Amino acid sequence: MSLPRLRAPRDDGAILAVPPLDEAGALLARNRRDLTTITLELCGKSFAELRRLARADAWEAARRYHSEAGEPIPPAPDLDQSWLIAGHQPELFHPGVWIKNFALQGLAQRHGGFSVNLVVDNDAARAPLLHVPAGAHRAAVPYDRWQGESPYEERAVLDEALFASLPERVAPYTRDWPYAPLVPLFWSEVLRQRERTALLGERIAAGRRWLERRWGLVQAEVPLSRLCQGEAFAHFACHLVLNAPRLRNVYNAAVHDYRRRYGLRSAYHPVPDLAQEDDWCEVPLWAWRAPQRRRARLFVRQAGGELQLRAGSDIWPALAGGDPQRLVAQWRELEPRGYKVRTRALTTTLFTRLLLGDLFIHGIGGGKYDELTDALIARFFGGPVPGYLVLTATLLLPLPRSPVSASACRQLARLHRDIRYNPQRHFPDGVPAAARLLMDAKAAWIARATPTHAERRERFERLRALNDQLRPFLQDAEERLRRECGQCRDRLRVNEVIGRRDYAFCLYPEEMLRDFTVPLLGRRYEPEA
Numbered sequence: 001m002s003l004p005r006l007r008a009p010r011d012d013g014a015i016l017a018v019p020p021l022d023e024a025g026a027l028l029a030r031n032r033r034d035l036t037t038i039t040l041e042l043c044g045k046s047f048a049e050l051r052r053l054a055r056a057d058a059w060e061a062a063r064r065y066h067s068e069a070g071e072p073i074p075p076a077p078d079l080d081q082s083w084l085i086a087g088h089q090p091e092l093f094h095p096g097v098w099i100k101n102f103a104l105q106g107l108a109q110r111h112g113g114f115s116v117n118l119v120v121d122n123d124a125a126r127a128p129l130l131h132v133p134a135g136a137h138r139a140a141v142p143y144d145r146w147q148g149e150s151p152y153e154e155r156a157v158l159d160e161a162l163f164a165s166l167p168e169r170v171a172p173y174t175r176d177w178p179y180a181p182l183v184p185l186f187w188s189e190v191l192r193q194r195e196r197t198a199l200l201g202e203r204i205a206a207g208r209r210w211l212e213r214r215w216g217l218v219q220a221e222v223p224l225s226r227l228c229q230g231e232a233f234a235h236f237a238c239h240l241v242l243n244a245p246r247l248r249n250v251y252n253a254a255v256h257d258y259r260r261r262y263g264l265r266s267a268y269h270p271v272p273d274l275a276q277e278d279d280w281c282e283v284p285l286w287a288w289r290a291p292q293r294r295r296a297r298l299f300v301r302q303a304g305g306e307l308q309l310r311a312g313s314d315i316w317p318a319l320a321g322g323d324p325q326r327l328v329a330q331w332r333e334l335e336p337r338g339y340k341v342r343t344r345a346l347t348t349t350l351f352t353r354l355l356l357g358d359l360f361i362h363g364i365g366g367g368k369y370d371e372l373t374d375a376l377i378a379r380f381f382g383g384p385v386p387g388y389l390v391l392t393a394t395l396l397l398p399l400p401r402s403p404v405s406a407s408a409c410r411q412l413a414r415l416h417r418d419i420r421y422n423p424q425r426h427f428p429d430g431v432p433a434a435a436r437l438l439m440d441a442k443a444a445w446i447a448r449a450t451p452t453h454a455e456r457r458e459r460f461e462r463l464r465a466l467n468d469q470l471r472p473f474l475q476d477a478e479e480r481l482r483r484e485c486g487q488c489r490d491r492l493r494v495n496e497v498i499g500r501r502d503y504a505f506c507l508y509p510e511e512m513l514r515d516f517t518v519p520l521l522g523r524r525y526e527p528e529a
Contacts, residue, residue, distance in 0.1 A: 003371065006364045008096065008501060009394040013516070018367070018390040021103065025111050027387050028082055028359045034384035035358065042239040043324035050232050054355040055079045057230030058116060062222040069196070069206055072213065074220045077114035084108045085357035087118025087224065087348075090152055090201030091126060092504035095395040095513060100361050101212065102520035103391055105219045107359075110522055118352065119205050119223040121152035122286060122342035124295065128200065130166065130504055132173045133397065136493040138500075141169050144200060150293040151286075151342070152201035153225040163200075164191055179398060179509040186211060186506045208505075215514050217521060227351075228342050234331045236351050237285065237341060238324065241300045241307060244281040247380055248274040251284060254375035270369055271346065275299075280310065284347045287311035290338035298341060311339075349373050353386055360388040394501045395516055397508065401498055402491035409488040416481040423470040426477060435473045442466040
């Protein structure tokens with residue numbers, strides 16, 4: 001899919017959708033038509049069988065997930081209807097990310113489809129910090145101790161007291177705001193989740209779903225870790241490992257083409273190449289063994305009739321390499337024995353776009369990355385490439401800003417510089433006699449011809465000396481301009497800090513967020529009686 005240059009909207013309240021949301025129906029229909037033409041077989045199952053199986057796996061995983069969380073369960077879907085998919089890590093994201101959830105269900109309802117939001121809990125958890133504007137800088141308020149990299153599905157809260165006290169520690173920064181942010185209300189629901197889970201990301205995701213239900217959004221949601229335990233994913237993953245050498249060649253060629261196209265020199269951007277270590281071939285999957293919590297790259301090699309796996313340096317039990325159905329059965333036995341395999345960024349959307357959904361909704365970053373997924377679909381699977389939708393928005397915190405601009409600050413800075421190097425231009429009426437003599441002397445030196453280097457050097461020194469003698473007459477004006485320049489820069493910096501678009505949704509007022517997101521459902525918010 002060829003994308004234009006994607007940039008987040010600059011205007012407050014603006015939404016970016018590529019293609020436009022009113023064209024999503026046509027894209028969805030085209031994808032459904034194209035996907036029916038794929039005739040692949042993955043480890044003993046046809047492509048059509050695997051799509052139905054992936055959806056059955058996803059629905060059963062979502063049903064159990066909502067039931068365990070004590071949440072309403074959406075109506076059961078038709079496995080043959082249109083499925084729309086989006087997803088994000090279970091973190092405190094900004095409103096521009098959150099609108100995908102609302103647009104997801106709104107588009108599904110408009111086009112007679114079923115929506116599934118993925119909790120991408122196989123990604124590494126970020127530092128547990130809530131960034132809050134605090135004057136000319138952002139304060140980083142922790143809500144748990146940092147423990148190093150681990151996936152969200154393994155990331156338990158380490159310091160319950162620190163976690164519980166977030167609203168109190170944010171309050172000093174928000175006390176003088178002209179509105180009440182969502183933090184206390186939202187966090188009270190997050191803390192209620194302590195009764196059922198120790199996982200940090202799951203608490204946040206459940207609190208966010210509670211807000212969505214409060215505003216009328218109820219849709220199927222499932223952690224990606226649970227999808228990776230399903231039968232359909234086992235067929236998909238086994239197909240990758242059985243064809244690891246060819247996948248590596250296709251994958252690396254696509255990455256190199258991407259780097260050339262965008263002029264990227266880093267070997268780690270947008271993703272590293274898949275490695276070859278002796279006869280071990282890397283596949284684009286994460287793997288680790290419980291009770292370990294750090295993800296490792298998955299490698300595979302074929303030895304005789306066996307398929308051998310290793311996660312980093314950890315050798316796993318060998319699997320049957322000759323019989324695809326037996327391989328799938330053995331693969332599904334890995335997780336109950338503590339061996340975990342999860343998708344990486346590209347294989348996440350590769351699996352969901354091909355086998356689960358008919359339309360995937362990305363943010364800007366995911367949309368650019370998925371140009372690589374397009375290449376993998378075309379070159380490795382040899383099928384038509386389903387299109388996707390890119391959606392994001394900018395919603396700024398409703399905090400007062402100073403009436404100042406960068407151009408005004410630059411103008412003050414130029415004026416301050418000019419009063420230092422051309423003080424004669426800045427005298428008010430009634431120039432003192434001593435200053436007038438100095439100004440006349442400077443004018444004479446400016447007008448003097450200086451054909452030689454030595455004469456030009458002498459003129460420079462004399463002019464600088466005359467400026468130094470003139471400046472005391474304008475000391476008060478110069479000091480006033482210096483203060484105004486500093487104040488202007490400070491106010492501009494405060495505006496820049498306030499005007500960032502990446503603040504967590506819980507720092508906004510509930511009404512503002514609700515009025516921004518709910519219309520994407522295709523209806524107005526109607527408060528309960």
